[in-house]
Amino acid sequence: MMRFTTLIKNPADWMTGEGADNAIVLTSRIRLARNLRGESFPGWAKKEERRHALEVMRPAVEALPCMKDAFSQELDDLTSVQKQVLVERHLISREHAARGEGSAAVIERRQSIALMLNEEDHLRMQAIRPGMSLRAAFESLSALDDELENALELAFDHELGYLTTCPTNLGTGLRASAMLHLPALVLSDQIGQVLQAVNKIGLAVRGLYGEGTESLGNLFQISNQSTLGESEETILRRLERVISQVATHERNARDKLLEDDPAMVSDKIGRAYGVLRHAWIIDSKEALTHLSLLRLGGDLGFLPLDTVKTCDALLMDIQPAHLQLHSGRKMTPEERDSIRAEIVRDRLQSLEAPDIRSTRKKDESDPDPEIL
Amino acid sequence: MDCDICGKHAKVHLTQLVGGQIKKITLCDDCAKEKGVTDPTGFALAEMLLGKTPGKVIPAAPAVAGSGRRCPTCGFTLEDLRRIRRFGCADCYTTFRDDVNQMLRGMHKGFKHCGKVPAGLMELHERTQRLEELRGKLDQAITSENYEEAAGLRDEIRQIEIRATVSKQTTDDSLP
Numbered sequence: 197m198m199r200f201t202t203l204i205k206n207p208a209d210w211m212t213g214e215g216a217d218n219a220i221v222l223t224s225r226i227r228l229a230r231n232l233r234g235e236s237f238p239g240w241a242k243k244e245e246r247r248h249a250l251e252v253m254r255p256a257v258e259a260l261p262c263m264k265d266a267f268s269q270e271l272d273d274l275t276s277v278q279k280q281v282l283v284e285r286h287l288i289s290r291e292h293a294a295r296g297e298g299s300a301a302v303i304e305r306r307q308s309i310a311l312m313l314n315e316e317d318h319l320r321m322q323a324i325r326p327g328m329s330l331r332a333a334f335e336s337l338s339a340l341d342d343e344l345e346n347a348l349e350l351a352f353d354h355e356l357g358y359l360t361t362c363p364t365n366l367g368t369g370l371r372a373s374a375m376l377h378l379p380a381l382v383l384s385d386q387i388g389q390v391l392q393a394v395n396k397i398g399l400a401v402r403g404l405y406g407e408g409t410e411s412l413g414n415l416f417q418i419s420n421q422s423t424l425g426e427s428e429e430t431i432l433r434r435l436e437r438v439i440s441q442v443a444t445h446e447r448n449a450r451d452k453l454l455e456d457d458p459a460m461v462s463d464k465i466g467r468a469y470g471v472l473r474h475a476w477i478i479d480s481k482e483a484l485t486h487l488s489l490l491r492l493g494g495d496l497g498f499l500p501l502d503t504v505k506t507c508d509a510l511l512m513d514i515q516p517a518h519l520q521l522h523s524g525r526k527m528t529p530e531e532r533d534s535i536r537a538e539i540v541r542d543r544l545q546s547l548e549a550p551d552i553r554s555t556r557k558k559d560e561s562d563p564d565p566e567i568l
Numbered sequence: 569m570d571c572d573i574c575g576k577h578a579k580v581h582l583t584q585l586v587g588g589q590i591k592k593i594t595l596c597d598d599c600a601k602e603k604g605v606t607d608p609t610g611f612a613l614a615e616m617l618l619g620k621t622p623g624k625v626i627p628a629a630p631a632v633a634g635s636g637r638r639c640p641t642c643g644f645t646l647e648d649l650r651r652i653r654r655f656g657c658a659d660c661y662t663t664f665r666d667d668v669n670q671m672l673r674g675m676h677k678g679f680k681h682c683g684k685v686p687a688g689l690m691e692l693h694e695r696t697q698r699l700e701e702l703r704g705k706l707d708q709a710i711t712s713e714n715y716e717e718a719a720g721l722r723d724e725i726r727q728i729e730i731r732a733t734v735s736k737q738t739t740d741d742s743l744p
Binding site: 351367 | 642652653657658661662671676677678679680683685687689693696697
């Protein structure tokens, strides 16, 4: 059995965009909700019933081939900081972290598949991939779902599909979402318009941590809302189409900003660099705001391309519970802000100041006249 | 027509409207008596069609003052549903079918599942869908007085039902 410290020691591939283009679409995520037949749903079940459902599910889940040597823990056996770290990594939900006895998390070694047992539904299964990869994520999770179906009696109705605690998840039980970084659409004031259009097609837009959270660091989640009346294929196809359209808008907005107002872009990125390199006290929100711009700088060629990866790893590591775990003790918010600044300075130590005159784009298309 | 439970000659034909869907069943006298079909409210047809063992048909719960229904599996009531807008267990969807249909209005792109079906239920799912489709056509044929077509459809429905009963019996027989 994998230990907590081993599980979270390294960032997952999806966190740093390993092997994928994640400049705009950071991650793709698929969630399937499933329930057991003849067992009360977790929120309604008595303690013994929840425990019984867990005893039925846990061996089946742990026996999955991909869960060999996985991390598998009851939430009651984790400290609140450990649970919070899992939430910050999107491996369990905030709701799941708040649940008591009889709830468990089973997480694959590479953190790309995570199963929540006795969350709002008996089973909430999640697959995460870097970049735009909803299809691949769905296929891997659906295969896992097939395997579980052999071992568990799942609640299914011929008219309503997979039966879920909340009717908003009925049918496919599928929630597909992508995390997008949209700084140029925000800087050029187009974001409201774009997100409104996305909403109109019946897709949901949320902040960094899902439902009811604000957008930090220009990060937005786009996901389907309807789960009944359409096939998984239809849902994924629409979502993919919309996400790639939004990504194209963002790409165009980046190019246009660079063309129309290079001074403004340079100023933003330069200031972000300055603050992050030299701040001694920085709260989460400020850090995310500047990291977002530094990330943009990496993509636009003001900074080396691997700056994007550095920023993505930092996005995860500067969050409150991660800091707490890192320092190994309980800290006041003020102490956290100091440690956060220290980690950021440390990671960006060797990053040279942004090269404002020659962006990568310019290098490619229009050689510097001075050299000629 | 043969009894859906034991295969003997059937005399009782029952039609129920469950969640906007017409479900029909035929029973012989003995089975009808055993299942209490003389009192239609005491007979959970949907339960049976959804694959529960016929011997374990659950009678509709007695009316509880003020709340109406109570889920026989988990004890969830209509009041609980109105309060938390979530369900107690999978069977609640059968118990509160009418309320579900009301809740679903405007919630999703449709009312009927078109996605993945568990592999083990695929055959049953396809049969259920096919029967539903044929019954719809049959109703239409009767309404438009196209009796020739109706007879054909009725035969097709019967064939599927017989095949289902046979395959079910074979499965039952093969059990220890």
